[in-house]
Amino acid sequence: MTSLTEFTEVPVVDVAGLRGAADEREQVAHELGAAAREVGFLYVTGTGIDPTLFDDLLRVTTAFFALPLDVKMRTYIGRSRNHRGYVPVGEEVFSGGTIDLKEAFDLGRDLPADDPDHVAGRMLGPNQWPDVPGFAAACTAWYEAVMALGRTLLSGFALALGERADVFDRHVTKPPSQLRLIHYPHDPDAADATGIGAHTDYECFTILKPTAPGLEVLNGAGEWIDVPPRDGAFVVNIGDMLETWTNGEFVATTHRVRKVNEERWSFPLFFNVDHDTLVAPLPRFVRDGEPERVALRAGEHLFAQTAQSFTYLKKRIAAGELVLPEGALALSSFGQEGRQAGA
Secondary structure, three states, X not given: OOOOOOOOOOOEEEHHHHXXXXXXXXHHHHHHHHHHHHOOEEEEEOOOXXXXXXXXXXXXXXXXXXXXXXXXXHHEHHHOOOOOEEEOOOOEEXXXXXXXXXXXXXXXXXXXXXXXXXXXXXXXXXXXXXXXXXXXXXXXXXXXXXXXXXXXXXXXXXXXXXXXXXXXXXXXXXXXXXXXXXXXXXXXXXXXXXXXXEEOOOOOEEEEEEOOOOEEEEOXXXXXXXXXXXXXXXXXXXXXXXXXXXXXXXXXXXEEEXXXXXXXXXXXXXXXXXXXXXXXXXXXXXXXXXXXXXXXXXXXHHHHHHHOOEHHHHHHHXXXXXXXXXXXXXXXXXXXXXXXXXX
């Protein structure tokens, strides 16, 4: 098992080579693997994503969050059966118990209400679209472009693990991958304010496009390292699923958002695998004398973690309307916090 280094900055990987010849793919995979083992975070460039898609996304996002609160609440996430819609300030609370100083809008692949996974109560189904011109079109175009990048990155991570590039492809047919549009208002007291509390991400990995500083990641020495935006780059970080598949070889690094001293917009896409995917350590990472991670059902883990951090879902659980999956892990079971708890 690899330990996080005392890194002081996040590496940059040009992933254009993943679309090239075999030797180029192998070189990029080597760089992806080193970043995933030693840092758990990286910048990626060479994505090929049209920057005008981001311009359109930012335009409709700022228009939505400028609406009065009562209008935004018409798409309140608590009105959805599949966790889609507006997230007001204070709705989401991580294991530290701090109230996040942000508002958000959650969406995913737009599926009809009669989709079998939606009917079954999974985190799949229709989006709640606000009445903002061009909102659905801009969000959908961005979602599809970043999901395509995610599939390319997944092949690179597979090569980095010594597997076939397509080894995970069969698990990505209708994944509950979510895109969040996050607004951090200007905070004059930002020196001590928390935008998002310390946590790991529940999926395979996250592809993030932020507009301003504020993101911090925890290194192996217990120090918080700034991860500011870089022109033409996305931030990518390992999530719980890849940490499980690699039995801790890849690390879901703990991170947070603090010191938001200017208005900040952030767009993470949480790249996941299909709901029913059983994620267990790959045989090559199960070694004598080392503990083996508990296998997780991808969609159940996503629901369990989400239900423990969103107020409306915690209320439904308390009322007996929802039940956590059997064996659901507590929040902060991964990353540095999870390792300390298991020490």
